Amino acid sequence: MTKKNKKCGYAAVLGRPNVGKSTLINQIIQQKLSIVSHKPQTTRHQILAIHTTDRGQLIFIDTPGIHNQKGTALNKHLNQTAQSSSFGVDVVLFLVEAMKWTDEDKRAAKVACRSDGKKILVINKVDKVKHKEQLLTFVQTILNEFEFDAIHYISALKNKQITPLEDSVFDYLPEGEPIFDEDQVSDRSTQFFVSELIREQLMLRFHQELPYSTSVSIEQYEVKGVIHHIHAIIWVERKNQKGIVIGRQGEALKQIGVKSRKEIEQFIGARVNLKLWVKVQSSWTDDAKAIDALGYQDTFKD
CATH class of the missing domain: 3.30.300.20 (K homology (KH) domain)
Known part of the structure; x- marks a missing residue:
């Protein structure tokens, strides 16, 4: 049996505020790097979360939620930070809350789909949907307007179906040597x-x-x-x-x-x-x- 070459690449996680981006990344790397609260704009910085496994190195970019609020310099900064993260990456994970599709989701989807990388639609909080067949109609509404290379249904908070999503992201990464040391979990101090x-x-x-x-x-x-x-x-x-x-x-x-x-x-x-x-x-x-x-x-x- 031949040994598989290692993978290494960047994956940006995009979506509107409070959709579960930071929770998802914390679950995958099994460490709390991004703070979490129920308030929008909790994440204010672009944070690299480095996940090194036997398959290679997956570098997540956690971003502020893309929102429609205007006015302050901070709001503009948060949107610019999130939007810049979709460029130059190998994969974009676009998170949306199950059965909830807003104008802010549409704005975030447009940013995600402008990326040259592979695009994965991630339906989060599916554990809250009692009748799962409703998800098909919900997803079709999104697919009528945007194209994705893969779709995954997860619950980030309850750590459900996270491993298949991680495998899918690794599949899309290019072969390459690790960029960061194996024991490094972020670029931040x-x-x-x-x-x-x-x-x-x-x-x-x-x-x-x-x-x-x-x-x-x-x-x-x-x-x-x-x-x-x-x-x-x-x-x-x-x-x-x-x-x-x-x-x-x-x-x-x-x-x-x-x-x-x-x-x-x-x-x-x-x-x-x-x-x-x-x-x-x-x-x-x-x-x-x-x-x-x-x-x-x-x-x-x-």
């Missing part, structure tokens, strides 16, 4: 993931009051002995938002710190001493320079 884990706790706690107005930057990261000492700044847009994050007698900020520290310790596998501060950067979501200063510059590695 530890500090980046630490800031994202803190932002996740902010999204979960303040999703009603501050859905999109917070960002996090790491001011200091130092390892002393077995303890990682981290100083982070939580950025908000207005003074009243600062008061919300801090809370009465600092209780809200304390709880954010406790929960963030637990997530960070689990991620890096070490003890953490975490200190948080809250600062105001007026209207940063509508200031392109402020967005860049807070680390929202995404580049696609080729």
Whole structure:
């Protein structure tokens, strides 16, 4: 029996907000790289998730959800980041929620189908559909307007039918040597993931009051002995938002710190001493320079 040559390539994961892109990638690589919440625009960065197996190396590109909201510089940045990810890749996974087809889905599908790579239609959350025969009519509605090379039905959250999808993506990858080391899981730094884990706790706690107005930057990261000492700044847009994050007698900020520290310790596998501060950067979501200063510059590695 001849030994199969290794595969290596890029796969962009596209779709509207909250369709399950980050959940799918986290399931495949069996590690939490992308934060997840029920709020749109949780993913703000283009993140490479590197999945190395016996078949080769599959490099996923997790992207912000493509949406119709207009106005702020941040919204424009998120859409541009997602759209740029469809170019220069080997495979595009277009995710759509079963039985839900919106104008934002159509916009995302147009972006996905402009790619030169192979295109896979991924119907997510099929576990929520009681009468599975309805899926055929739903998918046909999409196929009447867009063409795909393959179709897969999955539940990313419940880890159902993920392996056949992964196999299908590998089938479309070109032969080649790994680009990244076998033990590397992302191109992002530890500090980046630490800031994202803190932002996740902010999204979960303040999703009603501050859905999109917070960002996090790491001011200091130092390892002393077995303890990682981290100083982070939580950025908000207005003074009243600062008061919300801090809370009465600092209780809200304390709880954010406790929960963030637990997530960070689990991620890096070490003890953490975490200190948080809250600062105001007026209207940063509508200031392109402020967005860049807070680390929202995404580049696609080729």
